[in-house]
Amino acid sequence: MASILSKRLGKRSLLGARVCTPSLAADGMSIEGPGDLTGGAHLGVYDGGCLKECLEESAFPSGNLPPSRFKLYPGQKVYITHNGTEYAGLVEQHNHVDDEVKVLVFELGLHLCRKTEDVRLAETPKTMSIPMEQVMSTNSDASSSAAQRMVSRSIDVPKRRSDALDMDEMMAAMVLTSLSCSPIVQSPPGSDLIAAPQVTCDLWKESGDVSDSGSSTTSGHWSVECGASTPSPPHTETSPKYTSEVFNASHVDEGFETDPDPFLLDEPAPRKRKNSVKVMYKCLWPNCGKLLRSIVGIKRHVKTQHLGDGMDCDQRKREEDFYYTEVQMKDESEAESTPRSPSTATAPLLIQPVTPKPETQVLEVPSVESPLPSALSQSAPGSFWHIQADHAYQALPSTIQIPVSPHIFTSISWAAAPTALPALSPIRSRSLSFSEQQQQQTPSIKSQLIVASPPRAASGSRKVRGEAKKCRKVYGIEHRDQWCTACRWKKACQRFLD
């Protein structure tokens, strides 16, 4: 039945139905109206309450509804103007073909025929809640209370509104969802987010991108890592950097660079950083290693700095992905907002490659390696010097001591570290001559020795007890006066050297 169809349409239509025109009313029964019945019509509904009440209540509501195509159902309460007076009535019949409505006006006891457009609908909020089923079942029934109920179902207007609302909400939700889902991904087009429906597509697309980059998979990490979530701190210096990057094509630095794109800063990246761990994207291009906060940023970097315009879009895009990797950096100090020099920037940070790409290996090397040597070079020398002093204290020729005693090894290992130092004093050099030779012969073990030796120095510095007899043993405690001086002094025996 057409009514069903129209009803459905009506639901969708936002328009309220209002039909009468003031001037018209005077005509009485004849109704003229628009031919179009298909439009969704919202009819006021009246649940069989008293007419009077309806009149009072509905006098205005219907008026608010814009005149338009609508459908009237038997039993539906409407208002019509007759002889200059408005009367409430019930729809008896709605002739779609002629677009006329037959209305029963109780007050006059008349059946009036009016054009649809001249009929004003009485609408009540109550009707909104009426379920569809009711409507469906009552369609064909023109009389009886059932008809009245039917009317109620027509209340689509409000419902429709809710629908619209839902749609809006959904849209909003989708946008939000996409935002939250694809934190880092947001491409420079972040501004697009503002846009409506179309955006959605892009967003979803983007989200896919996100997972692609691996950020989505790492979300677990974030949740695990607790800590102060640091929403992107103000990066005031970013702007300048950005400009420099943009304008200086040859600009290549390994430094820690904040994301140049202001849009990206406030986005997902901050969110992801639930704790102090932050995700960065590192350029894998040889000798570059640039760090950026966002995928977009790194992509752009790779594109502009390394790939250039040589290749076509597709190829370039693939290349972009290839030349950067995601890394998690543990940022203990909140210094992230301040620029750092290349050397200091990476050291305190824990760089943890997230992506399985082989290139990631490269990342760790620089940051981890650099601090190590420096630490050793600083600590080792001190111990070394101390040892040397000890040897000197005993006033024994270094050439003899070193080869003879098991300490040799120790000495050598220690010596290795100092060699790293550019300048050795003549004295030191002399005492080290032996060990230095060793070191030159086996440069490859240098690092090992360096690492192992420090601990030894502490405990191993003590001279191993010699096998030879000592003065004490020889002469006995009774003849202490016959001991060598060293023995008397409880020093290393010089008479019976091992």
Added chain:
DNA sequence: CGTGCCGGGCC
């Protein structure tokens, strides 16, 4: 536990 001797104090 005896011994070797380092590290350090006293003069």
Added chain:
DNA sequence: GGCCCGGCACG
């Protein structure tokens, strides 16, 4: 610098 000794490591 000579002398002495507490204390540790080693066997």
